[in-house]
Amino acid sequence: MTNDFDVVVAGGGPVGLMLACELRAAGVAVLVLERRARPERAVKAGSMGPLAAEAVRGLGLGAELRAAEEAANERDLRLTGKPGGPREHFGGIFLDPSLASDPDRRRVRVDQPALEDILARHARSLGVDVRREHEVTGLSQDGDGVSVDVATPAGALRLRCAYLAGCDGGRSTVRELAGFGFAGTPGSLTGRDGVVRLSEEARRALPRGFHHTERGVFVFAGFGADRVASVEFDGPPADPAAPLTLADLEASVRRVSGVEVVIDELLSGFVYTDEARQATTYRRGRVLLAGDAAHVYAPFGGQGLNVGLADAANLGWKLAAQVHGWAPAGLLDTYTAERHPVAAGLLDNTRAQAALMRPDPQSRALRELFAEFTGLEPVTRRIVDMKTGQSVRYAVGDDHPLAGTLCPDLPLDGAVAGAATTLRDRLGRGRGLLLDLAGRAEVRAGIAPWSARVGTVTARAKVDGVDAMLLRPDGCVAWVLPQGAAYRAEALTGALRTWFGEGETG
Ligand SMILES: Cc1cc2nc3c(=O)[nH]c(=O)nc-3n(C[C@H](O)[C@H](O)[C@H](O)COP(=O)(O)OP(=O)(O)OC[C@H]3O[C@@H](n4cnc5c(N)ncnc54)[C@H](O)[C@@H]3O)c2cc1C
Incomplete structure (x- = not known):
């Protein structure tokens, strides 16, 4: 066939x-x-x-x-x-994103x-x-x-x-x-989330923002259109495939908020649970x-x-x-090896958020304590890095702190005469990239047998203490040459073989 x-x-x-x-x-x-x-x-x-x-x-x-x-x-x-x-935010506890390791x-x-x-x-x-x-x-x-x-x-x-x-x-x-x-793990709650049309009166009556109450959580936000959401901790929806209805959303928001709000129209919406x-x-x-x-x-x-x-x-x-x-x-199997742990972490952080959002007195006390901890900068940094994926690090066989991380979209200076360009402009389409930050000709020569699969750019960029790095097409840093370090061809060649197969000779 x-x-x-x-x-x-x-x-x-x-x-x-x-x-x-x-x-x-x-x-x-x-x-x-x-x-x-x-x-x-x-x-x-x-x-x-x-x-x-x-x-x-x-x-x-x-x-x-x-x-x-x-x-x-x-x-x-x-x-x-x-x-x-x-x-x-994390379970409704708001975080200052400027405390991330890289707020950009x-x-x-x-x-x-x-x-x-x-x-x-x-x-x-x-x-x-x-x-x-x-x-x-x-x-x-x-x-x-x-x-x-x-x-x-x-x-x-x-x-x-x-x-x-x-x-x-x-x-x-x-x-x-x-x-x-x-x-x-199975679901324990019912979340309802709808883009709605509200009268001016309803918009005044319902407090904006994210609210924890004795019956659960409700949110009233206005992003592009009014958005109303609720979370109730009384088990998963009876029919997980049933669509959200106006009556269902309205009744739930009323129960949780205590406000007799009238929703004029439900434009779109979802019912979900916390099955993980x-x-x-x-x-x-x-x-x-x-x-x-x-x-x-x-x-x-x-x-x-x-x-x-x-x-x-x-x-x-x-x-x-x-x-x-x-x-x-084995390259294709590194997909599971690298991405499975990331989603396992995501599942756990959504479980932790569900625990922080519950209305019982124990969870309320936990939430207050957790909110106090987020006043500590390293705590907030850790959570924002986790939520934004900045803490993702794959095992690539190099112990440099940048190896295995996903490189930010660095502005590249001098890569193309007169044109502003960034790393992501030069990376991707199935090809890797050798980023030469210090004009190291011997490193560029080292990748010549892989030039069909790996491009090269010589430029200045804001990366402290690094002369060169090899990036996979997904932006993962596969090899690093620290500033001023002696070039060891076998280390770069090993990384190239691991991710890009055998080079071409002649
Ligand atoms: C209420 C709500 C709020 C959210 N808010 C955020 C947020 O703020 N930020 C965020 O990052 N994520 C958010 N998410 C999560 C985000 O929406 C999902 O992670 C995202 O949609 C996943 O994309 P996907 O392509 O994997 O799946 P989907 O978006 O579900 O796409 C799957 C596609 O496959 C099609 N399909 C299904 N079965 C078949 C079949 N047998 N044959 C052919 N086609 C099929 C479907 O029609 C659909 O088009 C939210 C989710 C919900 C429910």
Whole structure:
């Protein structure tokens, strides 16, 4: 059987589109199957963390992201009198993001529909085939590829691909069909979150902000439109698939807030719980999972895109290398090894947030104590770094403090005469980068056999104590040459072989 595509991506949400763009930019023939007829317009994420934003900039979409953020800020300003969107919090305890290890790596105020539009346009411009009203209903894999059954308006279809990526969300069909284990803890609460229309009277009656009460939590925020949310700790929803209704949201907000608020219209919304589960591995043979398909959790603190898009950025270049045949042994399995612990941490931090939000006296006392601790700068720094992904560090076999971290989008000075450029402008599309910060010709010569897979840039950048670093296409620092240190060719060659396979001679 011949394969029709190198990779089929199930699910055209943010993670599926991001992965498809990564793969296509690296020269892979990719097809996206999306069961919805039209893009999802309901707002889930109102903002995204810095790793998600850096991954999107790595696709060359920095200007689009900036324009979307400016438009969102203008809408916020009209509605609330101030720009900026959601603030950083942990279980409703607000945190000062300027205390992060690198405060420039900040949350970006772009909501999910706007992000999906940017990614969908980019996918189209790259020539990615996105087929709507195509639902994955079956699959089977063998040594050469995966057969995928698809339900379409024109009838059933069977496709063949070398690899199938399940980016089909929290209730993933691919995860189920491919037999992935999905371990974790059941839900204990019901969260309701709606974008609504309120009368002026209702807007005055309901206090703005995040409130803990004796019945749970309610939130009244105005980001682009009025948004009302509640959390009640009386068990998971009876029917987790039932859509949110106006009456249900209104009754819950009334119960929790004690305000007899009237909601005029529910524009969009979600019911969720705090079930926290994770696929036990992200790869079974030729089937891989990314984003919510690989991990589900309560959406507390807005972290889903930060983790999901970083999954896609981690997987994209590795899968492309596998398809192109140059991936070193075990490269694809480093996807699970690196990303599984990150989502395990995410699940735990959402469990901790649920514990801090409960209305019982013990949890209230815990919350007060925790809020007091966040007055200590190192505590806040630790939490903001965790939430924004700045504490992510993969094992890359180098003990330099920067090795294994995801490098920020550094402005590069002198890389291109007369033009402002950043690291993400030069990185990605399936290629690594040697960043030479001190004009070390012997280092640049060292990567010559890998020049088809690794680019080079000589520039100045704000990185203290470093002469050169090797970056993987996802921005992970794979090797570091400290300032003034002797160059050891075997150390760089070892890192190049680990991530980029054998070099080419002659
Ligand atoms: C109320 C709420 C608020 C949130 N707020 C934030 C926030 O502020 N910040 C943040 O970062 N995250 C937030 N999140 C989380 C974020 O929305 C998710 O992490 C994100 O949507 C995950 O993207 P995904 O592409 O993995 O999955 P999804 O967005 O669920 O996309 C999956 C896609 O797959 C399609 N699909 C499903 N099954 C099939 C099939 N069998 N065949 C073909 N297609 C299929 C679906 O139609 C869908 O388009 C929030 C979530 C909720 C519910």
